[in-house]
Amino acid sequence: xxxxxxxxxxxxxxxxxxxxAGFDRGAAGREVFTIRDLTKEFEVSAxxxxxxxxxxxxxxxxxGEKRLYSRRDRARLRYVLMGKRVGFSLEExxxxxxxxxxxxxRRTQLQVALAKFQERAxxxxxQRGEIDRAIAELARASLEIQAMLSAxxxxxx
Amino acid sequence: xxxxxxxxxxxxxxxxxxxxAGFDRGAAGREVFTIRDLTKEFEVSAxxxxxxxxxxxxxxxxxGEKRLYSRRDRARLRYVLMGKRVGFSLEExxxxxxxxxxxxxRRTQLQVALAKFQERAxxxxxQRGEIDRAIAELARASLEIQAMLSAxxxxxx
DNA sequence: CTAGCAGTTTACGTAAACGTAAAGCCCGAA
DNA sequence: TTCGGGCTTTACGTTTACGTAAACTGCTAG
Numbered sequence: 001x002x003x004x005x006x007x008x009x010x011x012x013x014x015x016x017x018x019x020x021a022g023f024d025r026g027a028a029g030r031e032v033f034t035i036r037d038l039t040k041e042f043e044v045s046a047x048x049x050x051x052x053x054x055x056x057x058x059x060x061x062x063x064g065e066k067r068l069y070s071r072r073d074r075a076r077l078r079y080v081l082m083g084k085r086v087g088f089s090l091e092e093x094x095x096x097x098x099x100x101x102x103x104x105x106r107r108t109q110l111q112v113a114l115a116k117f118q119e120r121a122x123x124x125x126x127q128r129g130e131i132d133r134a135i136a137e138l139a140r141a142s143l144e145i146q147a148m149l150s151a152x153x154x155x156x157x
Numbered sequence: 158x159x160x161x162x163x164x165x166x167x168x169x170x171x172x173x174x175x176x177x178a179g180f181d182r183g184a185a186g187r188e189v190f191t192i193r194d195l196t197k198e199f200e201v202s203a204x205x206x207x208x209x210x211x212x213x214x215x216x217x218x219x220x221g222e223k224r225l226y227s228r229r230d231r232a233r234l235r236y237v238l239m240g241k242r243v244g245f246s247l248e249e250x251x252x253x254x255x256x257x258x259x260x261x262x263r264r265t266q267l268q269v270a271l272a273k274f275q276e277r278a279x280x281x282x283x284q285r286g287e288i289d290r291a292i293a294e295l296a297r298a299s300l301e302i303q304a305m306l307s308a309x310x311x312x313x314x
Numbered sequence: 315c316t317a318g319c320a321g322t323t324t325a326c327g328t329a330a331a332c333g334t335a336a337a338g339c340c341c342g343a344a
Numbered sequence: 345t346t347c348g349g350g351c352t353t354t355a356c357g358t359t360t361a362c363g364t365a366a367a368c369t370g371c372t373a374g
Contacts (some may be wrong), residue, residue: 086291
């Protein structure tokens with residue numbers, strides 16, 4: 001269990017925002033956010049946000065000591081969380097974000113991201129295959145056990 | 158990635174033995190095995206076997222310093238590896254093996270194992286659901302990106 | 315006798331994503 | 345003024361399943 005665990009709130013049916021926020025509905029047109037704002041909006045801990053910053057995923061400005069997150073930071077966070085949901089490591093996400101920052105008109109980066117997404121989808125389908133095989137193996141084992149049980153049902157009662 | 162990674166040999170089509178070995182075809186009716194025998198037969202490292210012993214999963218006898226594995230040890234190893242494949246932790250496997258060792262006619266243990274197997278299968282199906290959702294999310298994101306790309310295809314030329 | 319190989323033990327290292335103190339700063343309320 | 349929050353930093357702890365290095369013993373071939 002790593003990739004698809006959401007330790008906190010056990011997968012509630014929250015609307016998971018896409019890459020592009022329609023018109024930022026939700027946090028009505030704010031320009032700047034505190035760490036609390038983001039922890040509440042995205043249900044992540046403050047520790048997590050600082051950790052992401054430490055890893056180069058976010059880079060909020062400061063008001064003295066306090067962190068001030070821009071809408072860009074917020075969009076990046078959204079991207080990070082989406083990446084996590086689909087099984088990218090934070091490192092992979094960071095690479096994509098870094099690429100995006102390089103500029104180049106964004107065309108190349110979009111294509112790179114697209115390719116990564118599709119690779120990831122392939123990998124996920126493989127994982128699904130492995131899970132299917134595991135389920136099948138469990139079913140076989142269960143049958144074996146049931147057979148053993150019914151074999152003993154006679155000579156034991 | 159944890160549960161379904163087979164770092165070594167990348168999922169070759171080897172025949173994965175069930176819980177009960179038909180008539181021990183393979184290692185023709187041997188009674189005792191060296192650590193090398195088992196590493197080759199099951200494609201695990203010697204380190205792994207010692208680690209499993211350290212964790213109470215195996216308990217081979219000794220010939221001086223050297224480990225001597227019985228057929229029972231070998232069957233337990235088979236069980237451990239099967240358990241791993243379907244996503245049990247070594248700790249969970251150990252608990253099941255310990256239960257089995259308690260005796261009690263084995264009926265209860267078989268039922269316990271059966272229950273755990275079925276729970277595990279349910280959990281695996283949940284994971285598969287999460288993977289399906291992740292795949293869908295990737296597909297959506299890919300579409301978004303393609304849209305952005307084709308939107309830029311014009312004004313960039 | 316000497317390599318060399320197989321085996322052993324002990325014990326630290328690794329990866330991932332944070333959790334959890336510990337300790338201190340700053341601000342508003344009572 | 346003191347207390348409680350909320351924020352900050354630093355840094356060690358957690359989990360799982362081994363990998364890997366170091367240092368030693370014992371056996372066999374040459």
